[in-house]
Amino acid sequence: MKYIDSHCHPNNADLRGEAAAVFERARAAGVLKMGVIGSDLADSIEAVEMSRTYAEYGLFPVVGVHPHEARTMPDAVAPELLELAQSPEVRAWGEIGLDYFYDFSPREVQQSCLIAQLEAAKALNKTVVFHVRDAYDDFWKLMTPDLTPEHAVLHCFNGSAADAKRALELGWKIGFTGMITFKSAQALRDIAAALPLESILCETDSPYMAPVPFRGTRNEPCNVPLVYRKIAEIKDLDLDDAVDQIWKNNMEFWGFEVNE
Numbered sequence: 340m341k342y343i344d345s346h347c348h349p350n351n352a353d354l355r356g357e358a359a360a361v362f363e364r365a366r367a368a369g370v371l372k373m374g375v376i377g378s379d380l381a382d383s384i385e386a387v388e389m390s391r392t393y394a395e396y397g398l399f400p401v402v403g404v405h406p407h408e409a410r411t412m413p414d415a416v417a418p419e420l421l422e423l424a425q426s427p428e429v430r431a432w433g434e435i436g437l438d439y440f441y442d443f444s445p446r447e448v449q450q451s452c453l454i455a456q457l458e459a460a461k462a463l464n465k466t467v468v469f470h471v472r473d474a475y476d477d478f479w480k481l482m483t484p485d486l487t488p489e490h491a492v493l494h495c496f497n498g499s500a501a502d503a504k505r506a507l508e509l510g511w512k513i514g515f516t517g518m519i520t521f522k523s524a525q526a527l528r529d530i531a532a533a534l535p536l537e538s539i540l541c542e543t544d545s546p547y548m549a550p551v552p553f554r555g556t557r558n559e560p561c562n563v564p565l566v567y568r569k570i571a572e573i574k575d576l577d578l579d580d581a582v583d584q585i586w587k588n589n590m591e592f593w594g595f596e597v598n599e
């Protein structure tokens with residue numbers, strides 16, 4: 340089976356030092372593509388460099404400024420980031436959004452950082468990777484016709500059924516992490532059960548969000564099959580069929596050629 344981890348952070352300090360071993364373990368687990376996601380400028384540069392250095396593992400970079408880092412990068416669309424985003428291998432702009440759970444950056448700064456990046460993504464015709472936590476009211480208010488991206492994913496989804504419905508109406512994807520395996524996440528499983536499989540992506544968000552039975556430990560892309568397995572179980576599908584369909588979802592979403 341061919342798995343894709345659509346969202347991970349091997350460029351994070353927790354994984355970077357043993358990147359080659361992390362990618363080897365991923366490949367051994369059948370994870371043949373991985374989206375390497377940026378959180379600020381330095382981290383985005385690293386995502387691109389890592390994807391070049393370890394090209395044989397099927398990495399693809401995504402660049403942008405995370406709401407946590409908005410306060411350190413008030414100029415979220417610095418010229419270096421704009422230039423980086425135009426590198427041919429960069430598949431999307433992200434992760435960007437609002438995080439009112441941690442509030443590491445002031446909310447107004449998070450919002451202006453998000454708006455500036457949405458404008459840039461639109462100008463460059465880029466797919467968008469969203470991070471939204473406890474902030475959907477403000478998030479949807481910001482989604483004016485001018486700013487709403489045509490292609491986007493709500494990564495590490497933990498919103499409501501209404502949020503998921505709204506994303507589907509826009510033609511966006513919903514990304515599920517190991518959170519969906521947590522005992523406390525029944526509401527999330529109910530939402531996943533009702534979604535069309537075509538709208539779903541599976542991800543680790545490693546080094547965070549390790550699925551059961553590894554909850555609380557450092558996560559890695561090699562654990563993404565556990566997320567697929569849970570999706571198949573929830574939706575009462577054969578694992579092979581679910582994995583095949585989600586592979587197709589990813590190929591189309593990130594703009595890969597079928598045999599890439």
Ligand SMILES: [Zn+2]
Nearest residue numbers: 434470494495
């Ligand atoms: Zn995130």
Ligand SMILES: [Zn+2]
Nearest residue numbers: 346376434544
């Ligand atoms: Zn992330």
